[in-house]
Amino acid sequence: MSTITTKDADDSKHQCAACGDSDDGGGSLKACAACNLVKYCNRTCQIAHWPAHKKACKERVAELFDEKLFKQPPPNEDCPICYLRLPIDVDQCKYQSCCGKMLCVGCVYAHVVAAAKIGKGKCIFCRSEVSSSNEEDIKRMKKRVEANDAQAMCSLGECYQFEKKGLRQDHAKALELLHKSAKLGHRHAHFGLSFCYRNRGIVEKNTRKATYHAQLAAMAGCAQARYNLGCEEENAGNMDRAHKHWMISANDGFDLSMKAVQDGYKSGFVTKDDYAKTIRAHGNSIDEMKSDNRDRAAAFCKTF
Secondary structure, three states: OOOOOHHHHHHHOOEEOOOOOEOOOOOOOEEOOOOOOOEEOOHHHHHHHHHHHHHHHHHHHHHHHHHHHOOOOOOOOEOOOOOOEOOOOHHHEEEOOOOOOEEEHHHHHHHHHHHHHHOOOEOOOOOOEOOOOHHHHHHHHHHHHHOOOHHHHHHHHHHHHHOOOOOOOOHHHHHHHHHHHHHOOOHHHHHHHHHHHHOOOOOOOOHHHHHHHHHHHHHOOOHHHHHHHHHHHHHOOOHHHHHHHHHHHHHOOOHHHHHHHHHHHHHOOOOHHHHHHHHHHHHHHHHHOOOHHHHHHHHHHHOO
16 A cells, blocks of 8 residues: 655645646745745635635634634733723723723723712823713714724714613614724624624514624623524534533633533533643632622612
């Protein structure tokens, strides 16, 4: 039986997959942009070879996408005031329209309490005067949008979508702003678009687009989107993929995902080693996001 030598393998890297012509290592052949598995002389050769290459190409593209999809994303950035990791729940963060900073509610609460005692209200970060009205806050957000601030685009889009800060509901403007923010890679904009395409109302329902934006949101670090993807995979019967999503999300401190991983361990879908690692990572993330001021802010909100 013949064997493939190292020289034969190296030569194949410099041969057109369609016609067999070689560039002798000169670099004139162009790799398939989708999978990078094969090379071609030109577009004509690529088109001619597509029927034979199609299956392997699509399989490799799916593998490459999964490698990115199931990679643990970096944790949230730190609050610029307390230097603790920002909460994964966007409701526990406060966007400052004056300077574009995202602060944790603990720092905002502590500052508001302190400011109330002296009767002065200024941004805890940039020291600008606090907005005196919704109109002023919207004006500041629009200024931040003009400065290409992805968070401002997302926040203003949600104001148009949910009639916040005195704005009339405008679905067209909401979608435009969310899409602009998403193009800049903002995870919450992708999550918002996923919600829009999943549910009828603001835009025509499109399950494919909903999943696409949820995947981009998850890869950018949105734990809620990651949990939702796990639920989708569970509903489709793909339990291995579902628990991969939930373990990644649980590692970021998302409680619902941790509960799903616990159930998966009891049902035999999650190994003892993976379960132990996830518990440790989840606990570490919770500790990194915990502070007395954040607890006080949460307790204060519960009084309303």
